[in-house]
Amino acid sequence: MKNHTRAMLAGLLAASLCAAPALAQQKLKIGFISTFSGPGGIIGEQMKNSVELALDHLGRKVGGLETEVIYGDDQQKPDVGKQVADEMLKKHQVNFVSGIIWSNVMLAVAPTVTGAGTFMIGTNAGPHELAGEMCNELFFTTSWQNDQTPEAMGKYMTEQGFNDVYLMAPNYAAGKDMLTGFKRTFKGRIAGEVYTTVNQPDYQAELAQLRAKNPKALMVFYPGGMGINFLKQYSQAGLRGQIPVYSVFTVDETTIPALKHAALGQYEARIWSPDMKNPANEKYVSGYQKKYGGKLPSFYGAQSYDGIMLIDSAVRAVKGNLTDKKGMIAAMSKANFNSVRGKYTYNVNHFPIENFYLLKAVAGPTPTSDPVMEIQKTILANHKDNYAKDCKMK
Secondary structure (H helix, E strand, C coil), rough: CHHHHHHHHHHHHHHHHHHHHHHHHHHEEEEECCCCCCCCHHHHHHHHHHHHHHHHHHHCCCEEEEEEEEEEECCCCHHHHHHHHHHHHCCCCEEEEEECCHHHHHHHHHHHHHHHHHHHECCCCCCHHHHCCCCCCEEEEECCCCCCHHHHHHHHHHHHHCCCEEEECCCCCHHHHHHHHHHHHHHCEEEEEEEEEECCCCHHHHHHHHHHHCCCCEEEEECCCHHHHHHHHHHHCCCCCCEEEEECCCCCCCCCHHHHHHHCCCEEEECCCCCCCCHHHHHHHHHHHHCCCCCCCCCCHHHHHHHHHHHHHHHHHCCCCCHHHHHHHHHHHHCCCCCCCCCCCCCCCEEEEEEEEEEEEECCCCCEEEEEEEEEEEEEEEEEECCCCHHHCC
């Protein structure tokens, strides 16, 4: 009987010794979906660059585990994004899916991922549905809920005494959220509200309508290539000197190299800027410039860098046990990592509670430099989104 017991103990000891290295040697797989082609490709490139930088800063090991990142191009199409997510889940068996620029793509991808029991870590798109009734314990974001940034701009423009403000945005989920958010906090009169086609190249007809309305100011949301085309045509039409334009997610480090002087003086609301003074951000910005030829990173990149660091904090908290999803949810809910934006917290819906700042495009350090964005003031501190009350998680 004693011999039998000794044999059992020896077997259990051997099994435990084998299990420990097996756990340590397992690979973490992250699927990262963004737009790497077409007009949105300039954004996707910044996001991928920042993921690669985060991996460098972690010694290519997220949470201490050997890590493989599988990149997928959603082509800015919801159906393609869903197909890419399906392949990542079934073929590559990823542990996390991250990324996503566009809200209509996120609304197709997130339920696919969380429905498969896998974590979805958004790093840009923040549709209101996912903050409210469609919230999910497996969904976290390192960005914002769509309405929040224009809420900050609406508050600022109200404080500046603006009235008769004209609104423009592309006609898709985020465009509608953005203008909804602006109207929630702006107390003046709305002179007009126009939705244009996604990736529309020419805005001459809309600019003619705007000129005829002659509002006191214009507020727009045109990310990526849309912003480049719109603001260049706005300047060429001679409207910059007539109607001041304010914007969200339009003038940034992805679009300034193309806009050049057309960006100068532009005001934006954002959660992050390259000039933020904290150790994590200084390491990120300097590391990005060193790795990518002196280029400044964008907020898209900063949020994607934070996404990898959030995953790292979760995997470390469970000591690499990727089956412990409850432990990883608890860890991520604490936002216990050094974010490039500084410390923030999570609301019950896993959307950040954070500060929103006013930024201005100013002249660069040399006469030949592109304009740079600089923080002017805090508009909203520790700002919560408007949809957490509809989330059933508590």
